[in-house]
Amino acid sequence: MELPGEVGAWALTRHDTLLRVLGDPRFAKHPSNWTAFREGRIPADWPLISWVAVDNMLVADGEAHTRLRGLVSQAFTARRVAELRPRIAEITASLLESMAALDGRGVDLKEHLGFALPMTVICELFGVPEEGRDTLHHLCEKVFDQSITPEEAAATHQALQTFLSELVAAKRQRPGDDMASDLIAAHDADGDRLTESELVWTLILMIGAGHETTMNLLTNAVRALLEHPDQLALLRAGSHPWSSAVEETLRWDTSIANLPFRYAIEDVELEGVRIGAGEPVLMCYTAAGRDPEQHGPDADRFDITREQARNLAFSHGPHYCLGAPLARLEVEVALSALFERFPDLSLSVSGSELTAVPSVVGNGVRTLPVDYTPAPAGG
Numbered sequence: 417m418e419l420p421g422e423v424g425a426w427a428l429t430r431h432d433t434l435l436r437v438l439g440d441p442r443f444a445k446h447p448s449n450w451t452a453f454r455e456g457r458i459p460a461d462w463p464l465i466s467w468v469a470v471d472n473m474l475v476a477d478g479e480a481h482t483r484l485r486g487l488v489s490q491a492f493t494a495r496r497v498a499e500l501r502p503r504i505a506e507i508t509a510s511l512l513e514s515m516a517a518l519d520g521r522g523v524d525l526k527e528h529l530g531f532a533l534p535m536t537v538i539c540e541l542f543g544v545p546e547e548g549r550d551t552l553h554h555l556c557e558k559v560f561d562q563s564i565t566p567e568e569a570a571a572t573h574q575a576l577q578t579f580l581s582e583l584v585a586a587k588r589q590r591p592g593d594d595m596a597s598d599l600i601a602a603h604d605a606d607g608d609r610l611t612e613s614e615l616v617w618t619l620i621l622m623i624g625a626g627h628e629t630t631m632n633l634l635t636n637a638v639r640a641l642l643e644h645p646d647q648l649a650l651l652r653a654g655s656h657p658w659s660s661a662v663e664e665t666l667r668w669d670t671s672i673a674n675l676p677f678r679y680a681i682e683d684v685e686l687e688g689v690r691i692g693a694g695e696p697v698l699m700c701y702t703a704a705g706r707d708p709e710q711h712g713p714d715a716d717r718f719d720i721t722r723e724q725a726r727n728l729a730f731s732h733g734p735h736y737c738l739g740a741p742l743a744r745l746e747v748e749v750a751l752s753a754l755f756e757r758f759p760d761l762s763l764s765v766s767g768s769e770l771t772a773v774p775s776v777v778g779n780g781v782r783t784l785p786v787d788y789t790p791a792p793a794g795g
Contacts, residue, residue: 520758556625658748
């Protein structure tokens with residue numbers, strides 16, 4: 417596969433192949449294992465630079481990954497995520513109340529719920545002030561957008577570091593009851609556990625990528641249900657839980673299309689193809705989600721009643737997504753509340769008229785315009 421900037425990578429699309437590579441120690445995450453990067457052939461303005469030249473657990477291996485993951489895992493324990501349910505429900509209700517005040521015609525659900533809910537939740541968890549959230553979202557959108565110019569890619573890469581460095585400085589002055597303050601305290605108490613660069617890039621990963629992926633998952637789930645009214649009817653009748661819609665969306669139309677990269681640290685043969693040492697492989701999660709060898713001959717069909725086989729939407733192994741329980745909870749709560757509040761919700765346009773985000777990594781639509789009757793609370 418040719419990526420932005422004419423950088424080539426092997427694309428892995430089959431479920432079994434991805435599963436094998438995700439657990440294979442012959443593939444590493446750190447870009448020092450990538451020959452082209454190590455030799456300086458990947459420029460600082462490459463459109464995907466913020467997925468490679470970073471300093472957090474996304475590209476860490478072995479003990480470094482274990483150390484970084486351990487520092488933030490406390491934010492996403494089953495108990496802590498479960499405790500967030502009332503607050504997620506409260507935020508969702510407030511956002512739906514705001515939607516009810518609109519005219520209910522051509523309202524962008526991605527903006528008013530898909531973006532607003534996960535951004536509010538993750539920013540409250542990490543203590544990002546409200547006045548900075550739109551700026552952060554704008555920067556994160558650019559990280560996922562591979563239609564930007566090389567100059568914009570380089571500027572975005574730097575702007576993200578500046579934004580979060582300023583947050584760290586503010587939190588040092590006035591710590592709060594949030595994960596950013598906890599990470600800063602861990603760094604300041606023992607710099608061997610977390611460097612300043614790791615601190616900033618960990619916040620970028622957890623806050624930025626965290627809200628962006630949940631936003632697309634929620635938007636994709638709503639779109640799928642509106643385009644499959646028979647499936648939506650099953651949920652409304654109570655014959656299947658809302659979580660079944662979340663799981664099927666994760667398989668059928670998950671929020672990460674492809675994730676850069678894993679690097680072969682020695683020559684490896686996959687499906688009869690030789691991957692040379694130092695070559696990158698791209699993990700194609702949306703393709704794997706519809707692999708008929710894993711999900712049956714009807715893998716291309718959205719069906720919340722199917723017996724769920726393992727999917728790789730949240731990856732697998734040591735790099736399994738820490739935020740998976742939170743993303744699942746947010747989308748489940750939001751779907752239930754949304755369709756209860758607006759039972760006549762429908763798409764304003766046909767699916768073919770929706771525009772996909774211009775991204776190698778992200779999988780979603782630019783907007784999701786919907787129509788509904790703007791009923792008042794309790795109405």
